[in-house]
Amino acid sequence: MIDISLFVLMLLGALLALAVYLPLRAGQLSLATPGFYTIGGTVAALLSTQLPGLGGSDAVYPLTSLLLEMIVAIAVAGLLAFLIGKPVLKLRGIYLAIATIALVEILRVVLLSSPWFGAAVGIFAIPQPFEGPEGYLIAYGLLLAIVAWACARLERQPLGMAMAAIRDDELAARCMGVSTDQVKLIAFVLSAIVAAAAGVLAAHYFNSWNARQANFDASITTLAFVVLGGSRTWLGPVIGGLVLTALPELLRPIGDLRLIVFGLVILLGPIFIPQGLIKSKQS
Amino acid sequence: MPQLMPSVKVLRLLPKWLLLLGLLASCSSTNSNAPVNLKAGLPVGAILSLTGNANVYGQDQRIGLELAQAAFKPGSSIPLNLSIEDGGSDEAGAINAFNLLINRGSAALIGPTLSQQAFAASPIAQRRGVPVVAPSNTATGIPELGNFISRVSAQSLVIAPLSIAKALQLNPAIKRVAVFYANDDAYSTSETAIFQKAIKAKALNTVTVQRTQLNDQDFLNQITSALRAKPDMVVLSLQAVDGGNLIRQLRELGFKGTIVVGNGMNTPNIYPICQKNCDGILIAQAYSPELQTDANRSFVARFKAQQAGAVPPQLTAQAYAAYQVIAEATERQNKRQPLEAKPLREVRILLNEEILRGTYNTPLGKISFSPEGEVIQESFFVAQVRMNPDGRSGKFTLLP
Known part of the structure; x- marks a missing residue:
């Protein structure tokens, strides 16, 4: 039993997975995705509920306002990622992961302790740009298509090749003349932009937004999407995001066991298919 | 360096994925114009936080619903066929569970556990015309989500x-x-x-x-x-x-x-x-186990019998009351106008009106609803x- 709204959540999962995949493609294990996702959602929630000029009180929230929110959210998240990325990306491997977890945690505390961001209660009654889930499905579908297309293009461009080179061997890449710091930073900023754009739509879709969106669990879930799907090509995270979002729902018939089976899939996936569901061909 | 999969190949695979998704989607959605399925009783769904950080509340609520089922099913001319689904502790989980139960043909819903979940999921039920009785949402603005949304939990x-x-x-x-x-x-x-x-x-x-x-x-x-x-x-x-x-x-x-x-x-x-x-x-x-009414005495006795003499918490009593509201409204509605063979959509509308119209002697005391669906509770x-x-x-x- 699948409903349109589950498809919407699946597409959201795929987008977040792509956001995790981008830095991972450059060999950087960043768990900051939920943080930028939350920033996107918070920007959308604040703008649409606090600025009457955007048409929040209209029966149907104007799409132009949605687009404007997305631009603002992308700018905010991109700028933040740029500023934070410079020092943070000097860290490697597990240290980078820890720093990005801390980043998400700091963001959560900031949101919680400021009434302006809705504190623990969150922001309610976010205006709806679409009548039902169908509109969100199209919007998310478009967004995913654009991001997936851009990722597919990126993989064949010098920048994408440079990212892959850094993943395979950062020192060798640097010796080959790849500006590793710059490439890593670009990957980090792109990831933030994708996550923020997904967050803007999510805030409207969920109708309420709160700081609980940014937590450690979300970091791990999105990482699992990429690990199960595969981190070599853009299709891997997309499939991982779609499948792992749908799986708990498809498993509902088995009742209380479903989360155990879900956990087993996440556990056994990397053991039996370490490269993920979608592998790249070796030349 | 690995050669990446050409996107042409991916595009060729795409129709297969779409077909798979389409197949999955097509096996859903009960037609709301079809007559309501009363074979095992009136289908009613409950969405509780049985997993995630709110699971303690969900477990308390599950006990309340199960006790209510045992109390109201026998002797009812049209018993409720309750299915409980886990709504997790987040918005996405509640949305999924709401859709699942609505598609399965539920005539009414109980839940979700958290107010934040209600803000995300209850509008779905409102859009599709399914009455929701919230057992534990205490935030301001819940009944205002729409005319199909009501609650038995009084605001702080x-x-x-x-x-x-x-x-x-x-x-x-x-x-x-x-x-x-x-x-x-x-x-x-x-x-x-x-x-x-x-x-x-x-x-x-x-x-x-x-x-x-x-x-x-x-x-x-x-x-x-x-x-x-x-x-x-x-x-x-x-x-x-x-x-x-x-x-x-x-x-x-x-x-x-x-x-x-x-x-x-x-x-x-x-x-x-x-x-x-x-x-x-x-x-x-909002609930006292000490309240001396028949409804509460019988509820407390049932709880004590099941839970080795323990005293029932408020969430359990409120979940029990939510079930009671739907069970009694169904009974009254069925007496007035038999629900048999009526289209599901109409049953949902009739049931919603009847829920809001009634007065209920619950373990919480006597309760009724304002026209918006806000609980009017006699005793705090x-x-x-x-x-x-x-x-x-x-x-x-x-x-x-």
């Missing part, structure tokens, strides 16, 4: 000020108040605002407001800085575990004054946590905890 706005008034009545000398709340918990944050307003309205002086976190265990810093302000009364908006711990530490550090706690601690689960230190705390309740309670000499068990004694 109504309950919280009662205990402040009672505390002053018991000790008119109270002047200085210290307030504690968990700033990462939605319930605590919204209730403390109401408490603080009530304190101001009584012309009391709030000497300090201390923030804690839901998962904190040690409150030494907050308590010592609060005690430095020499409060006569401490007001807590906390949940059972953190609140119970805070009370124990507060007493151990020498606070002798009045302690008033919010609705989140209205559960016997606090006894083993603050033990003998629980004694004397004042609590505002202020109780004082009296611990037994063993320090492990106790009782919420109703104050007159």
Whole structure:
């Protein structure tokens, strides 16, 4: 039993997975995705509920306002990622992961302790740009298509090749003349932009937004999407995001066991298919 | 360097994925124009937080629904066929469970556990014309989500000020108040605002407001800085575990004054946590196990029989009441106009009207609904905890 709204959540999962995949493609294990996702959602929630000029009180929230929110959210998240990325990306491997977890945690505390961001209660009654889930499905579908297309293009461009080179061997890449710091930073900023754009739509879709969106669990879930799907090509995270979002729902018939089976899939996936569901061909 | 998969290949695969998704999608959605399926009773769904960080609440609620089923199913001309689904503790989980149960042909829904989930998921039911009775959403604005959304859980706005008034009545000398709340918990944050307003309205002086976190265990810093302000009364908006711990530490550090706690601690689960230190705390309740009505006596007896003599918590009573509201409304509606062979859509509309129209003798006392679906509850309670000499068990004694 699948409903349109589950498809919407699946597409959201795929987008977040792509956001995790981008830095991972450059060999950087960043768990900051939920943080930028939350920033996107918070920007959308604040703008649409606090600025009457955007048409929040209209029966149907104007799409132009949605687009404007997305631009603002992308700018905010991109700028933040740029500023934070410079020092943070000097860290490697597990240290980078820890720093990005801390980043998400700091963001959560900031949101919680400021009434302006809705504190623990969150922001309610976010205006709806679409009548039902169908509109969100199209919007998310478009967004995913654009991001997936851009990722597919990126993989064949010098920048994408440079990212892959850094993943395979950062020192060798640097010796080959790849500006590793710059490439890593670009990957980090792109990831933030994708996550923020997904967050803007999510805030409207969920109708309420709160700081609980940014937590450690979300970091791990999105990482699992990429690990199960595969981190070599853009299709891997997309499939991982779609499948792992749908799986708990498809498993509902088995009742209380479903989360155990879900956990087993996440556990056994990397053991039996370490490269993920979608592998790249070796030349 | 690995050669990447050409996107042409991916595009060729795409139709297969779409076909798969389409197939999955096509096996859903009951036609709401089809007649309602009464084979096993009127289908009703419940969405509870059985997993995630709100699972303690969901488990309490599940017991309430199961007891209600045992109580109302026999002797009913049109029993409810209840299916409980896990809504997780987040918005996405609740949305999925709502859709699943609506597609399965539920005539009415009970849930979700958390207010935040309700803001995300209840509009779906509203859009599709399915009545929702919320058993535990206390945030402002829930019934306003639409005419199909109602609740049996009273807002903190109504309950919280009662205990402040009672505390002053018991000790008119109270002047200085210290307030504690968990700033990462939605319930605590919204209730403390109401408490603080009530304190101001009584012309009391709030000497300090201390923030804690839901998962904190040690409150030494907050308590010592609060005690430095020499409060006569401490007001807590906390949940059972953190609140119970805070009370124990507060007493151990020498606070002798009045302690008033919010609705989140209205559960016997606090006894083993603050033990003998629980004694004397004042609590505002939307449900009291001490209420002497037939409905409550029979509910408490059922609970005690199932749970080895334990006293039912508020969430269990509220879930029981939500089920009772739907069961009784169904019964009345069916008597007036048999639901057999009516289209599901019409059954949902009729049932919603009947739910809002009725008056119900629940364990919470007599309740009815405002036209928006807000609960109108006759009796709220202020109780004082009296611990037994063993320090492990106790009782919420109703104050007159």
